[in-house]
Amino acid sequence: MDQNGMGERIAVVSGGSSGIGKAFVAELRGRGYTVVTCARDPAKLGQLQTEYPGVECHAVDVSDAAAMRDFARKVLVAHPAIDLLVSNAGGLRQVDFTSEALQNQDLTADIRSNLDGAIHLVGGFVPGLRRSAKASIIIISSGYALAPATRAPIYSASKAALHSLSKSLRRQLAPLNITVTEVAPPAVDTPSTAHRKVPKMAARDVVAEALAAASRGVKEVYPGGARWLPLLLRIAPSWMEERVARR
Numbered sequence: 001m002d003q004n005g006m007g008e009r010i011a012v013v014s015g016g017s018s019g020i021g022k023a024f025v026a027e028l029r030g031r032g033y034t035v036v037t038c039a040r041d042p043a044k045l046g047q048l049q050t051e052y053p054g055v056e057c058h059a060v061d062v063s064d065a066a067a068m069r070d071f072a073r074k075v076l077v078a079h080p081a082i083d084l085l086v087s088n089a090g091g092l093r094q095v096d097f098t099s100e101a102l103q104n105q106d107l108t109a110d111i112r113s114n115l116d117g118a119i120h121l122v123g124g125f126v127p128g129l130r131r132s133a134k135a136s137i138i139i140i141s142s143g144y145a146l147a148p149a150t151r152a153p154i155y156s157a158s159k160a161a162l163h164s165l166s167k168s169l170r171r172q173l174a175p176l177n178i179t180v181t182e183v184a185p186p187a188v189d190t191p192s193t194a195h196r197k198v199p200k201m202a203a204r205d206v207v208a209e210a211l212a213a214a215s216r217g218v219k220e221v222y223p224g225g226a227r228w229l230p231l232l233l234r235i236a237p238s239w240m241e242e243r244v245a246r247r
Contacts, residue, residue, distance in 0.1 A: 010079045010128075013037045014062050014121050015089030016055075017044035020140060020185075023203035024086050025055055027211065036075050038062065039089065062089045062117030072124025082128035084214070087121050088140045090114035092155045107154060114158035115165070122169065129178050136214040137173070139166050141184040143226045146233055147244035159184075170219060181214040186226040187247075201225070 011028045015021035016037030028035050029052050038060040039045055045057040056078075060071045076082075090113045095105065118139060129135040145163040148156030166182040173180060185206045201224040213221040222229055232240040 009033045009083045010081065011035050011084040011086065012075060012082055012121075012125060012128075013086040013088060014117065015039055016057075017041055017048050019088075020203045020206055021086070021088040022048065023207045024088065024210075025052060027204065027207045028084070029055060033084070034079065036079065038071055062120055063112035065116070065120050068117075068120035068124050072121075072128075076125070076128045080128060081131035082125050082135060083132045084136050084138070085122065085125050085129060086138045086140070087118040088138075089117050089121075090140070090158075092152050094151045095154050096151075097153070110152075110155045110158045111161075114155065115161045118162055118165065126173075126178075129173075130176050133177070135176075135178045136217075137169065137178060137180045138210050138214050139169075139180065139182050140210075141166065141182050143184050143186055143222070143229050143244065145184055146229060147241045149247060150245045166220075179214065179217045181210065181218055182220045183210040183213070183223065184220065184226055184229070185223045 009032065011033040013021055013024045013028070013035060014037070016025040016035075017039035021037065021039070025035050025037055025048065034054075034056070035052075036056040036058070037045075037048070038058040040059065040061050042059045045059055049055060049057050056075075058071055058074070060067050062068060091110065093110055095107065096102070122137060129137070139162055141162045142156075142159040144152065144156040145159035148160070163182060163184075166180055170180040183206065186201055206223050209221055209223040229240070229244075
């Protein structure tokens with residue numbers, strides 16, 4: 001039994017070694033979940049285990065389909081039923097298609113980490129989610145899913161694909177009593193955004209809104225300053241897209 005007197009609850013979080021993912025790990029552990037997480041950097045995972053003893057850490061690259069299948073199999077042997085799945089791993093690379101060095105870059109890295117990673121994660125853990133009486137999936141998207149950033153066209157495209165994926169999964173998984181909540185935050189205060197001089201939302205606040213929305217079965221949530229994005233894109237689409245494009 002957990003600290004709330006309930007049966008053991010299992011949460012799997014991708015990209016849990018830093019940023020929003022780490023905030024999910026901390027919050028869910030505090031709520032009495034058994035937390036399993038994966039990330040690429042073994043050193044960061046070791047630090048996470050030191051900070052949060054009992055969290056199960058696996059060094060896995062979410063873009064590696066075979067590694068993710070193996071990860072899911074191992075976790076489901078130990079924890080056959082999964083109550084919450086958080087697809088968070090990913091990254092943003094600024095890509096300039098006018099650059100002369102364009103062909104020297106890995107142009108599809110964001111697609112593999114952001115989109116392929118989410119697909120591998122959900123695909124691997126659906127069997128475990130089915131065994132829970134009521135399971136939830138949280139997919140971390142971005143406001144750029146609705147209005148792309150000029151500086152990050154491939155990242156924006158990957159998040160737009162996640163937006164579409166979330167809608168389809170929601171319909172497919174509803175008969176299995178699995179809800180899908182897409183979370184599209186504004187800029188979040190994480191190590192990856194330390195260089196950006198823009199207003200940022202605390203990662204723990206994004207997590208709080210995401211978990212509250214998922215508990216109610218909310219389809220989409222736009223935390224903090226992103227809450228006005230869908231409305232403004234309807235009433236002043238050109239103005240809002242131009243505003244977002246420059247951020």
